[in-house]
Amino acid sequence: MPDWKLPTFLASILCAGAALGWLAGSSAWAGLAIAAIIGVVFLLTRLRHLQRAMMAASVTASPMQDDRLMTRAHLLASNLRDLRQAADRLPDAVVLLDRRQQIRWFNHAAESLLGLNRTRDRGQPLIQRMAHSDLADWLRDGAQGQLDDVAAPGNKDNQLNVTLLPFGEHQQLLLAHDITPMKRLEQVRRDFVSNVSHELRTPLTVIHGYLELLDPEDVPELAPVLGEMRAQSKRMGQIVEDLLTLSRLETQHEVIDERVPMAALLATVRKEAEALSQGRHQISLESTANADLFGSPKDLHSALSNLVSNAVRYTPNGGSIAIRWRREPGGAVYSVSDTGFGIPANHLARLTERFYRVSSSRSRDSGGTGLGLSIVKHVLNLHQARLQIESEAGAGSTFSCHFGDERLLAPDTGE
Incomplete structure (x- = not known):
């Protein structure tokens, strides 16, 4: 590759890396980090080849050829330095590991987020440096998949x-993305929704109470209007109650377990x-499990009844x-199957998002709040x-809740 094209080529690598990181559902910075490391390895390889060429040509090369080789070496070294500086300034922690998971290189963010030290930790096993942290347990277990919401070893107030990722010849690349700002924004959103819901509950109760006092027979021409106002105030009240339930579940980490007679x-x-x-x-x-559940009676009733009420709302008459x-092997399953409208495959992954609707008009007509499945998931x-x-458009749906053996109890016969 001509030397004058190197900057363009390296810029293309960085842009492609950022795009791939974004498309993969990760941080664009994570893709940029991978691209920067790839660029560093590419330039090191070019420098190695150039060094060999200079050594092979040193005997017969003319002064002009020597100058050209030296210029190329300086250009590659300059590009390598720029790429290393770019990787070093990324906000995400980047750690390059060898085949034995020993630390070869890391950027500045890895110092603050992971607690690494440049003079002390190069050449040390990463799992040893991360001892007594969730990150060490994850590495020890094979580091399968992404580790979410882990406290940063270098700063316990941060979440990562x-x-x-596999990289190069038997090497690995560890990327740690700081999600602390996102978690704070999520907490602000939860607090806002919870506070607004609490504030709306009282005025909605008052409005609904006064509507119930109005007798449509006194003003027959307003009967349809009063009926619609009552239905909508009731629906608004249900939305507020569901929002409060969801806010509670999102901040709850465990339940007070009791026997739930199924x-x-x-x-x-x-x-x-x-x-x-x-x-x-x-x-x-149909009940053949012959088992009770161990959990929260109120929450389990909310989840199981939500699935049934959804089935009623979205199944045509008849x-x-x-x-x-x-x-089932390993536990028991509660399922609700219907012969309703069904759900297209492209909507299934998002059904448990709050307020997500496959059909807005159909959901509102049926009285749904758009929060039921989110409550079920939590x-x-x-x-x-x-x-x-499991669902198919026009062929109905089946919603199944799978419980492990640890949540099952033999039925209480009362004897």
Whole structure:
């Protein structure tokens, strides 16, 4: 490659790295860090080849050829220095490891975030330097996948997302992205939603109470208007209650575990579904798990009934809804299947996001708040369970809650 094209080539590497980092769902800085390291390795390789060429030509080369080789060497060294400085100033921590996970190089951010020291830690095993931290446990377990929300070893007030990538010949690249600003913004959002919801609860209760006092028979021409106002105030009240529930779940890290009798809970969920359906659907219940759950009765009732009420809302009249509680390898599964509209595949991954709607008009017409599945996801997370969604447009849906054996109890016979 001609020397005058090197800066353009290296700039292209950096831009491509940033773009790849963004497309992969990671930080653009992470992609930039990878690109910078690749550029450094490329330039080192070029310098090595140039050194060999200079040694081979030293016997027969003319002074002009020597000057040209020296100019190329200086240009490569200058580009290498620029790239190293660029990688050194990235806000994300970057650590280059050899095949034995010993530290070869790291940037300034790694000093502040990971607590590394340039004079002390080069050549040392990273796992040894990260001892007594979650990062060391993750490395010891094979560093599979990304490590999320881990305290920074160099500053416990910071939170990191950490990734370990294969690099070069049996080398690895550790990237640590500081997510502290994002976590703070997320906390501000939670506090705002919680405070606004609390402030809205009282005036909405007052409005709804006065609407209930108005008798449509006194002013017949306003009966449709009063009916719509009552329905909308009730819906707004439900949104506020769901927001408060979600705010509580998002800040909660564990539940107060109690026995949850599944026979009684399933019977309650079915009655609620029948009351909401008002005879428009065929609702069946199949319970073969012969097990109770260990968890929060209130939260589990909220999650399980949310799935059933969704099925009722989004299943046309005459459709069927099947509620099942059965065993599976490693635990038990609660599932709700319907013959409703179904959900296109491109929407499935985002269904548990707050206020995400496949069809806005259909959701509002059915009385949904757009928060139910988000509540379900957080409740299941608190119970170390997971939500599985299977659906096809026009062919109905199945929502399944998978609970591990550690959450199952033999039914209480009362004897």
